[in-house]
Amino acid sequence: MSTTTYVKAINGALAAAMRADERVFVMGEDVAEGGPYTATAGLAEEFGSERVRNTPISEGAICGVAIGAAQSGLRPVLEIMFIDFITLALDQLVNQAAKAHSMSGGQLCVPLVLRTQGGAGQRGGAQHSQSLEAWLTHVPGLKVVMPATAADAAGLLASAIADPNPVVFVENKALYFKREELLEDPPAVPIGCARTVRPGGDVTVVATSRLVEEALAAAETLAAEGIELEVIDPRTLVPLDLEAIVRSTERTGRLVIAHEAVCFGGFGAEIAAAVGAAAFDSLDAPIERVGAPFTPVPLSPPLEDAYLPAAPGICTAVRATLGLVAVR
Amino acid sequence: MSERDPAPIVPSSAALEGPAALALLRTMWRIRVFEERVGVLKRADEVYGLIHLSIGGEGVAAAVCTQLRDDDVVYSGHRAHGHAIAKGAPPDRILAELMGRSDGLCHGLGGSMHLVDVEHGLMGATGVVGGNIPLALGSALATRLRGGDAVAVSFFGDGAVQAGHFNESINLATLWGLGVVLVCENNGFAEFTPRSAHTNVERVCDVVAPYGLERETVDGNDVAAVWEAFGRFLEVARRGGGPLLLECLTHRLRGHYEGDPTLYREAISATEWQQRDPILRLARQGAAAGWFSAEDVARAEREARKEIEAAVEFARASPYPAAELPGELVYAGGSRP
Numbered sequence: 001m002s003t004t005t006y007v008k009a010i011n012g013a014l015a016a017a018m019r020a021d022e023r024v025f026v027m028g029e030d031v032a033e034g035g036p037y038t039a040t041a042g043l044a045e046e047f048g049s050e051r052v053r054n055t056p057i058s059e060g061a062i063c064g065v066a067i068g069a070a071q072s073g074l075r076p077v078l079e080i081m082f083i084d085f086i087t088l089a090l091d092q093l094v095n096q097a098a099k100a101h102s103m104s105g106g107q108l109c110v111p112l113v114l115r116t117q118g119g120a121g122q123r124g125g126a127q128h129s130q131s132l133e134a135w136l137t138h139v140p141g142l143k144v145v146m147p148a149t150a151a152d153a154a155g156l157l158a159s160a161i162a163d164p165n166p167v168v169f170v171e172n173k174a175l176y177f178k179r180e181e182l183l184e185d186p187p188a189v190p191i192g193c194a195r196t197v198r199p200g201g202d203v204t205v206v207a208t209s210r211l212v213e214e215a216l217a218a219a220e221t222l223a224a225e226g227i228e229l230e231v232i233d234p235r236t237l238v239p240l241d242l243e244a245i246v247r248s249t250e251r252t253g254r255l256v257i258a259h260e261a262v263c264f265g266g267f268g269a270e271i272a273a274a275v276g277a278a279a280f281d282s283l284d285a286p287i288e289r290v291g292a293p294f295t296p297v298p299l300s301p302p303l304e305d306a307y308l309p310a311a312p313g314i315c316t317a318v319r320a321t322l323g324l325v326a327v328r
Numbered sequence: 329m330s331e332r333d334p335a336p337i338v339p340s341s342a343a344l345e346g347p348a349a350l351a352l353l354r355t356m357w358r359i360r361v362f363e364e365r366v367g368v369l370k371r372a373d374e375v376y377g378l379i380h381l382s383i384g385g386e387g388v389a390a391a392v393c394t395q396l397r398d399d400d401v402v403y404s405g406h407r408a409h410g411h412a413i414a415k416g417a418p419p420d421r422i423l424a425e426l427m428g429r430s431d432g433l434c435h436g437l438g439g440s441m442h443l444v445d446v447e448h449g450l451m452g453a454t455g456v457v458g459g460n461i462p463l464a465l466g467s468a469l470a471t472r473l474r475g476g477d478a479v480a481v482s483f484f485g486d487g488a489v490q491a492g493h494f495n496e497s498i499n500l501a502t503l504w505g506l507g508v509v510l511v512c513e514n515n516g517f518a519e520f521t522p523r524s525a526h527t528n529v530e531r532v533c534d535v536v537a538p539y540g541l542e543r544e545t546v547d548g549n550d551v552a553a554v555w556e557a558f559g560r561f562l563e564v565a566r567r568g569g570g571p572l573l574l575e576c577l578t579h580r581l582r583g584h585y586e587g588d589p590t591l592y593r594e595a596i597s598a599t600e601w602q603q604r605d606p607i608l609r610l611a612r613q614g615a616a617a618g619w620f621s622a623e624d625v626a627r628a629e630r631e632a633r634k635e636i637e638a639a640v641e642f643a644r645a646s647p648y649p650a651a652e653l654p655g656e657l658v659y660a661g662g663s664r665p
Contacts, residue, residue: 025473050473056503061462061496068466068480071451072401074473076466091493095456096463102657104444105434108452109660140658164660 001183007176009150009186010039010115013157014077016185018047021075024161027053027062028079028115035079037117037176059088063114067097067166070112075161083118083170084127090135097166098141113160117171119210119260121308124173126296129304131209131261136168137237137270143167143191144237148212150180152235155189163191172210172260194241196248200228203254203318206245206271207233211258211290211309218314229318237267245271246278253284254321258314263291288317342559344552348394349610349619350628352551355390356607357632359410362419365636366409366426370586374644375426377439378455380407384549384581387606388513389414391554392481392574395562399476401451403464404483406441407513408453411483416448420639429646436649437657458488461497461510468506468570479507479565486514486523489532501571502539509561510573513548515580532575541571548576549606552613579604 004012017024025047026040032054034041044052055062059080066076080086086093093114100108120129136144143165147153153171160167197212198219207215212233219229230248234241249255255275257268268289275287290313298304319325344352363381370379382389385407393402393414404411412422417433425432426440433445441455451467454460464482471478488494489512501508512532516523529535533543542564546553554576561572579596582588602608611625656662 023474056496056499058496058500060493061465061500064460064462064493064497065466065469065500068403068451068460068463068468069470069473070466071463072467072470074470091456091459092462095459096452096454100452101660102654103434103438103442104446104452105432105437106657106660107434107444107446111660143659 001181003179004150004182005177005179006150006153006171007037007039009154009182010157010171011041011043013154013186014040014043015046017077017158017161018043018051023073023075024077025051025053025074026077026079027055027066029055029057029081031079036081037173039115040079059085060092063089063092064096066112066114067092067100067110070110071100071108075111077113077115077161080114080116082128083116083132084130086116086132089114093142093166093168094139098139101165102141109164110166111164112166113157113169114166115169115171117173119172119174120297120304121174123299123301123304124297125299129297131259131292133170133237134261134265134267137267141166142238144170145191145235146170146209146237147235148175148209148233150178150182151186152189152195154182154186156191156235158188159191162188167191170209174210189235191236192239192241193236194232194234194244196230196244197233198229198231200230200252202228202252203256203321204230204232204245204248204252205256205258205314205318207231207258207314208237208267210260214309214311215258215314217311218318221311221315222318227318227322240271242274242278246275249275249279250282253282255283256288256290256314256317256321258290258309258317260309261291262294263289264294266291285321285323288320290314290317344555346619348555349552349614350624351394352390352555353607353610353614353620353625354628354632355394355414356386356551356610357628358419358635359386359389359413360607361629361632361636362413362423362639363409365640366423367582367586369426369640375440376428377441378406379426379440379586381582381586382407382410382580384601384605385513385515385578386410387551387610388511388548388554388576388578391551392483392511392558395555395559396449396479396481398447398449399478400481401449401464401467401478402481402483403451403460404443404453405457405485405488406453406455407485408441408443408483412443412445412450412453415445415450417443417445417450419636420642423639424643424646427643427646428648429643430649431642431646435653437654458484458491458494461488461493462500464508465497465501465506468508469504471507477566477568479509479562481509481511483511483513486512486516486532487526489535490526498536498539498541502541505570507565507568507570509558509565510571511558512573512575513578514575515578517580533573536573541573543573543575545575545577548578549604549609551606551610
């Protein structure tokens, strides 16, 4: 074990995949310089500029190039610097990558990893802070992965690169420099398996990405009041390990879903509907959701801090499921 | 070196002659008969979806694709039947695809705008205008990183040139020197409106001029001219050069799609079309040059009609795909979320 960070774990997983497989290459804006968060630092020095390709600011074309390279047998890892810019690559991702296998009757495969990062809290303003993963989960053919820890970032990235399908790998900028103990050679984490982060018997909290640590903070607070949370991190949204969530909810009878994205139309709605259908008879209270309000991310620090979903909001939602506060 | 005329880096290639000319004529007839038949089938509601025919433009598909190997890849757009046939895809399986049958190239999941035949290097066609131009660049990049001399060809219409992906792709392809041949079929119309209503730049070669790539505008109805120009470009790309852009001025005899009322333009006169039709033109040229006999020409048409009628019967006999198929093919590797 050694102390590392989420971003170093990503960097290490990229380097390991490139050493193990010549077909793996990295492309994106400023990747040879390491990118704004150092995720690709040092790779150009080790693997050269052919395999660590700086690109112009042309998100659509570079996504298409990565798709074409993947269809011709390579394993591209494309970086879209901020998920806010994925809008410019969505035609490629949605119309070309996601449907190629199906539309070709199974002839084409697109083993593409699109790494990007979202999340607010760094005064980035409304175009550098969004959480847009729900859009991507709505497109058959894409897999959507959202690691919350360094270990999962490394393990899921290895699995994403090995996957024969397009995988959108959504990181969170607020997690990049959190310290964590990690094995020197972290094991691959299979796509589609949730992780029970903290066991507990009273209320199930499903949290994604940065909200996992907020859910753990809420669990500490509530444990002092005698309320035990079971915190589950789905880790991948598509495919979703619904079974793990249903199993826990059946035991606790109460479910809270927490994500940083805007609540309305968010992925939490999908989980709520699916659990409602699968475990209605086990529910002792309406399912509660925690997410951002329906506004663009504000810049002003007090406003952005108030905007961000966090532990206190999770505590309130948990109390609501227990009838301890009025339903909001 | 003027801005319009970059220094020729293209070696001269052999001119068109007998056997290659006859192969072109046969290919064009197969495309022509196939598409005329598809037009009839569309009116009878036997083929599904939007059907975009390239009747009158067969020369470009034939002149380009018959010079390619199976491992050279082609990406095409929504008007792709000709490219698919010329690249080697079997017409019976293309027709079965248009009819949504299980023996279709894509087992009925793709359709007219999404023909794929990986075995013959047809890597995809797209209904998003210009949407897969960058994919051809990606294939060229893969060839460079893995080694080899396969060439990537991207077909698109002049309507794609005003799209962002085209301009991003030209920049990237020239910046990285990718071995891709961009073949623009400039038929003067983007869907229902003439090029002049979309842009002030008439020639696509002029649009890309500042990037300095090798480019040429040819009469797309002059099959020999397209064949010779593309042959020279192909030699450059084969040796690792590129990108190159071949602009072929063509004429779309039919509407944007079958059933399009074509009220937006005047029909070309029969006499004028007789002069421009790439098939008749090559037939006249070949007869004059002694490349083939009148009987060769008649046989090319006859054999095409026979092949396409058999294709219709093949497609009609093929069953619709199983209901489970769409769910099975969402993800490679069989996993379903």
